[in-house]
Amino acid sequence: MKTPHILLIVGGGIAAYKACELIRLIRKAGMTVRCVLTDGGAQFITPMTLAALSENEVFTTLWDLKNETEMGHIQLSREADLIVVCPATADLLAKMAAGISDSLATTVLLATDTPVLAVPAMNVRMWQHAATQRNVAKLRGDGVQVVDPDDGAMACGEYGPGRLPEPVAIMAEIERALGSASSSPPAGGRGEALRGKRVLITAGPTHEPIDPVRYIANRSSGRQGFAIAAAAAEMGAEVHLIAGPVHLATPPGVTRIDVETAREMAAAVDAALPADIAILVAAVADWRTADAADQKIKKTGGALPVLQLAENPDILAGLAGDPRRPALLIGFAAETEHVVAHAQAKLARKRCDWIVANDVSGDVMGGQNNAVHIVTGQGVESWADLPKDQVARKLMEKIADAVR
Template sequence: MLQGARVLLIIGGGIAAYKALDLIRRLKGAGVAVTPVLTRGGAEFVTPLSVSALAAERVHQDLFDLTTEAEMGHIQLSRSADLVVVAPATADLMAKVVGGLANDLASTLLLATDKRVLMAPAMNVRMWQHPATRRNHETLARDGILFVGPNAGEMACGEFGDGRMSEPAEILDAIEAALKDGPAALPLMTSTAVVRPALPGPVNGPLSGRHVIVTSGPTHEPIDPVRYIANRSSGAQGTAVAAALRDLGARVSFVTGPADVPAPAGVEVIRVQTAAEMRQAVEKALPADIAVMAAAVADWRVANASDRKIKKDGKGNLPVLEFAENPDILAWVSQLSEGRPELVVGFAAETNDVVGNATAKRARKGADWIVANDVSPATGIMGGTENAITLITADGSEIWPRMPKEQVAQRLADRIARAM
């Protein structure tokens, strides 16, 4: 799929720029032609010589390079690739694109391109969580820009949280997914409307014209700015469900917590951190014909979360965490008096009496279906690549054999399509 593709790679400024070298190596190994653009900040972390050697191409750095303008101007450069990739995408570069600035080569190329753009954000956790960055991220996603990551982990600055750039292998997968979806371009502004790229999937598929909300991944409930409560959900199953529904022609609003796997291409991606943010995002995405609540939402949040890092006092005194219940998103959607989706599908991750607990959950929440699975550590399902589910409906329970999560998603999507 990647053989013969052309990628314009913009390397932003940040310690994660070193990962761009591995990404170039992987792209070249897959038969991709890479045209590198190195920002001034990026050149502080990787050298033009190393980038050029790996890409086997000249590195572009200067907007006002007269030789480049004579041979391949920035307009042609912005349109000569099949996909534009920004890795790392810094908070500054994202803000420039939102503001329509074009004061260096990278921002000018992003403003001038007519090709799809994939960004891999990388920044300090507080920068990523800042309201300005979140607004910029949401704006870019609405404008049709694709994202992979960021991931959670330890930062070069010593803090821990979301903001680590996705690993090169993940970015490569996201690039392949973006290229697989075809030559969609960025939306063009006209005097009357925004023309958005067509979503992939069969135009006349069984879910064509249907709007589906899919929630996915874990939620992160802050303890302090560097710690949080979460679970081991990777988001793989919810991501696969969103892709399968997309492939049946549905318009998918994908509300995802900080998952380990990249969001699927061709869907509207709404990224959240906490259960409260997920509840708000789902409400904003309504109305919908179908809701698939696959997210592993934390049941509780820390009511007395600190606005600064909690320190050990050296005397053995332990912090006291006060917990409060998070909103029950599945129950709220299932019990809407107005605007309830025709079909509401919930998920139940259980460690014992799977069918009994899931059946009780369906009745208690008011969902139409419950997809139940055993997530005991011995199963390897939570965070793994396979799943073994029991589908609970008003007609009873149906056991599905263990299979890859993509196959589970396809079978569930087909079942949903038949029910509509």
């Protein structure tokens, strides 16, 4: 088996020091690694350090006469099995999203057709800024895997999302990305089963604001929907994933649209049509506050505030009645009792083709495993408790058989 080769692009930021430990873990896993050190990264660590740890030449400039005589940036962009940008600063993410190539690192990224994994690290306000979030959404839509940063204390003294994940966690993302790329079945097999099909998937919860700091939500982690999106992409489908607010990496080859509320999700579903297959996994909030407060609601010591609720759009039923209805429409039902009976009633009420039902009275929401019942007009098929990625693959195989 070919030894995986990683090209590590080290951006500028105090978190660059963690790249040293990451290199050690990459090599310990039996992979080879070369490094591109940006000008910003060189303010925190030296080329000598990276060269000693990787036992390979470190590249720092686009204007190296020897390397660029041989089109070194093109060679670097082609020879890797995975390009990892770590830390990916706000500046680097912005340039990647805009297609700017004003340095060796950004030119390599623009010239590559290799999978790219970006691991952001920056100040919490920079990460939460609308411009950064737009850039992240654009990159994910372009197929770049962007890992959500950790919450924690930062070198600047502030606290929140923006902290670089620990090297062990980044290494797990690298192995996952390589596994996704290498485990796709060969052409003509299951890897081609959904070639030419457009699949629409919703995943995660929705957040319905009460005021600027509070919201109505549920415990959905989004893991099952993301696993289904990954399995569909591995089988050759064109996958559009509409995700509620979750901290999960976008599966390779998946176009991701991030939303927050049920109404935003409904609009995104409408915009993503037409589709051949729709799998609505998201746990959409049934209700929202009729009038969310513009300012934080304060405790006054008197009467409790009264929340007037309004019903959210029924995305599944709406899609069932849409002239652009997908040929195969699948809904999910999270139940705590009478799971199959409630799912059968939902199948009839929503007028969809299948309902995938599960019992969420335990730790399914947020957990790693799932036991589901596939409810159709022909009957019920019950599956044993399985890891969510195995449930996803099994479901997509059943779907592929159904749409042949």
